[in-house]
Amino acid sequence: xxxxxxxxxxxxxxxxxxxxxxxxxASESGARVGLLDNNPQIGGQIWRGESxxxxxxxxxxxxxxxxxxxxxxxxxxxxxxxLEPGRLVVQSVGMQSGDDVRELTYRNLILCTGARELxxxxxxxxxxxxxxxxxxxxxxxxxxxxxxxxxIVAGTGPLxxxxxAHLREHGAEVRLIAEQxxxxxxxxxxxxxxxxxxxxxxxxxxRRQLSSVPYKTSCWPIRATGEGKLETxxxxxxxxxxxxxxxxxxxxxxxVPNTELAALIGCELRGGFVQVDDSQRTSIAGVFAAGELTGxxxxxxxxxxxxxxxxxxTDRSGSTASxxxxxxxxxxxxxxxxxxFALRDELRSLPDSETLVCRCEDVKFARxxxxxxxxxxxxxxxxxxGPCQGRICGAATEFLLGWRADSVRPPVFAAPVQVLAIxxxxxxxxxxxxxxxxx
Amino acid sequence: xxDTITVNVNGTAVSVPSGTTALAAILIAGAPSVxxxxxxxxxxxxxxxxxxFECRATVNHRRHSRTCQILCTPEMDIxxxxxxxx
Numbered sequence: 001x002x003x004x005x006x007x008x009x010x011x012x013x014x015x016x017x018x019x020x021x022x023x024x025x026a027s028e029s030g031a032r033v034g035l036l037d038n039n040p041q042i043g044g045q046i047w048r049g050e051s052x053x054x055x056x057x058x059x060x061x062x063x064x065x066x067x068x069x070x071x072x073x074x075x076x077x078x079x080x081x082x083l084e085p086g087r088l089v090v091q092s093v094g095m096q097s098g099d100d101v102r103e104l105t106y107r108n109l110i111l112c113t114g115a116r117e118l119x120x121x122x123x124x125x126x127x128x129x130x131x132x133x134x135x136x137x138x139x140x141x142x143x144x145x146x147x148x149x150x151x152i153v154a155g156t157g158p159l160x161x162x163x164x165a166h167l168r169e170h171g172a173e174v175r176l177i178a179e180q181x182x183x184x185x186x187x188x189x190x191x192x193x194x195x196x197x198x199x200x201x202x203x204x205x206x207r208r209q210l211s212s213v214p215y216k217t218s219c220w221p222i223r224a225t226g227e228g229k230l231e232t233x234x235x236x237x238x239x240x241x242x243x244x245x246x247x248x249x250x251x252x253x254x255x256v257p258n259t260e261l262a263a264l265i266g267c268e269l270r271g272g273f274v275q276v277d278d279s280q281r282t283s284i285a286g287v288f289a290a291g292e293l294t295g296x297x298x299x300x301x302x303x304x305x306x307x308x309x310x311x312x313x314t315d316r317s318g319s320t321a322s323x324x325x326x327x328x329x330x331x332x333x334x335x336x337x338x339x340x341f342a343l344r345d346e347l348r349s350l351p352d353s354e355t356l357v358c359r360c361e362d363v364k365f366a367r368x369x370x371x372x373x374x375x376x377x378x379x380x381x382x383x384x385x386g387p388c389q390g391r392i393c394g395a396a397t398e399f400l401l402g403w404r405a406d407s408v409r410p411p412v413f414a415a416p417v418q419v420l421a422i423x424x425x426x427x428x429x430x431x432x433x434x435x436x437x438x439x
Numbered sequence: 440x441x442d443t444i445t446v447n448v449n450g451t452a453v454s455v456p457s458g459t460t461a462l463a464a465i466l467i468a469g470a471p472s473v474x475x476x477x478x479x480x481x482x483x484x485x486x487x488x489x490x491x492f493e494c495r496a497t498v499n500h501r502r503h504s505r506t507c508q509i510l511c512t513p514e515m516d517i518x519x520x521x522x523x524x525x
Contacts (some may be wrong), residue, residue, distance in 0.1 A: 038489050038508060039489070039508060040508070040509070040510050045488055049458075052458055076508065076509075078489075093489070093505065093508045093509070116486060116488060116490045117486060117488075119485065119486075126476070126480060126482060127481075127483075128471075128472050128473070128481055128482060128483030129483055130483075130485075131483070131484060131485055131486075131487065132485055132486050132487065132488075134486075134487075134488070135484065135485055135486045135487040135488065136487070138486075138487040138488055138507070139460075139462065139463060139466075139484060139487040139507070142458075142459065142460040142462065142463045142487065142507065143455060143456060143458060143459030143460060143463035143464070143467070144463045144466055144467070145467065228471060228472070228481055229471070229472070229481070229483070258490075356476075356478075359476065359482070359485070359491070359493060360477075360492065361477055362476050362477040362478035362480075386492070387492040387495070387503070388490060388491050388492045391490050391491070392485070392486070392490070392491050414492070
């Protein structure tokens with residue numbers, strides 16, 4: 001980090017819909033705006049691939065705005081540490097040798113780090129070809145051919161339908177969509193959508209596309225088996241269990257906000273989400289948050305929040321007044337989503353004693369379940385101490401055992417020791433994940 | 440970028456459309472798994488979004504690269520865990 005760090009008036013972390021909207025709005029003021037993402041292209045998860053093959057009107061509009069705005073896009077870059085207010089350390093993804101670590105400075109920071117899928121452990125979930133629902137969709141968008149493959153889509157949330165429709169469009173044979181939520185709650189959800197004409201129209205369009213695919217409610221996978229890779233999925237609905245053979249199981253239990261960086265910076269969280277005011281300000285001065293990390297509300301809410309944050313971070317909060325009623329309406333939608341797709345208690349008994357909960361360190365459920373806390377289990381079993389730093393098993397154990405992952409320490413993403421030495425982080429802790437510890 | 444890119448997966452040339460990730464190339468090449476876990480079991484990708492680290496492999500001699508975040512470039516050398524760590 002020899003050269004002087006690049007300085008931004010507004011630096012935005014995460015180039016999904018919220019980040020793109022924030023960047024576009026912030027750049028209107030003439031401020032120097034930087035947008036950083038660990039993917040090589042903008043779009044985040046939901047607009048992945050849209051920059052090459054646009055298919056959504058809304059995505060196309062925002063990507064055009066982005067292209068014509070003066071925004072510096074820092075691709076394949078991720079934050080590994082926050083040194084002090086105004087100073088971040090970043091590394092290039094895929095360059096983990098310490099030769100591309102640098103410091104960035106900012107006046108205002110907007111966190112748009114989005115969400116990841118919630119994965120619940122069940123016997124066989126570590127077999128190759130058992131994937132996230134959004135995960136398989138992302139992989140297909142990244143070039144995996146899926147034509148004629150038999151796929152079961154399972155878990156919960158509106159994402160399952162979108163994923164199933166996308167996979168079919170690419171020629172997959174979607175054998176079943178298994179939604180854990182009960183039918184009566186989904187019916188209530190559909191009724192509430194009557195006020196959301198755009199969302200309702202979208203839902204009908206997807207349903208039509210999927211008219212020949214069985215959609216089972218109160219249904220979930222209980223086991224996956226196969227020799228070296230997935231061959232068979234066992235499912236349950238009520239007291240009835242049965243098996244289906246398939247090539248892929250795309251399974252996600254809704255979304256978990258990516259709050260690691262916000263927590264490291266010290267932003268107040270409530271119920272697992274970053275707390276923000278009407279201008280998307282967090283509890284830390286000069287730090288804003290927009291999108292799924294403030295509440296799971298979908299793409300429309302993310303864009304709205306991103307716009308508000310982009311204006312507020314360039315001292316033009318006056319421009320946000322017209323966006324507020326929409327924000328309130330979408331907050332209502334977010335709470336509706338949460339109620340509708342709340343996870344059923346039966347899912348807590350999915351893992352058996354032998355089921356691996358921590359995939360990085362191969363820690364079995366039997367080894368962790370009698371510990372009193374996330375920290376206790378981490379210290380005794382290494383659960384959550386691998387390269388993903390508990391991003392997968394932390395969320396799973398929160399649901400299974402009611403644990404809360406404790407405070408976040410740098411590096412936010414696993415980094416090799418050389419990188420940490422260069423970053424000169426004074427806060428280095430013994431449980432840093434080093435290059436050598438990767439296995 | 441050309442429409443098709445040729446990369447090497449475990450020493451075998453594979454042609455993939457431009458825009459394909461190293462992870463998708465590994466799967467297109469038919470590798471039985473992407474890596475072996477600490478306990479020796481075969482693993483494939485889970486999140487495909489850079490979070491879970493299940494897709495890490497050696498790309499152009501850089502170990503532990505998250506292949507879901509890396510786009511294929513001509514002549515890219517990709518080695519899965521079974522090839523490197525045995």
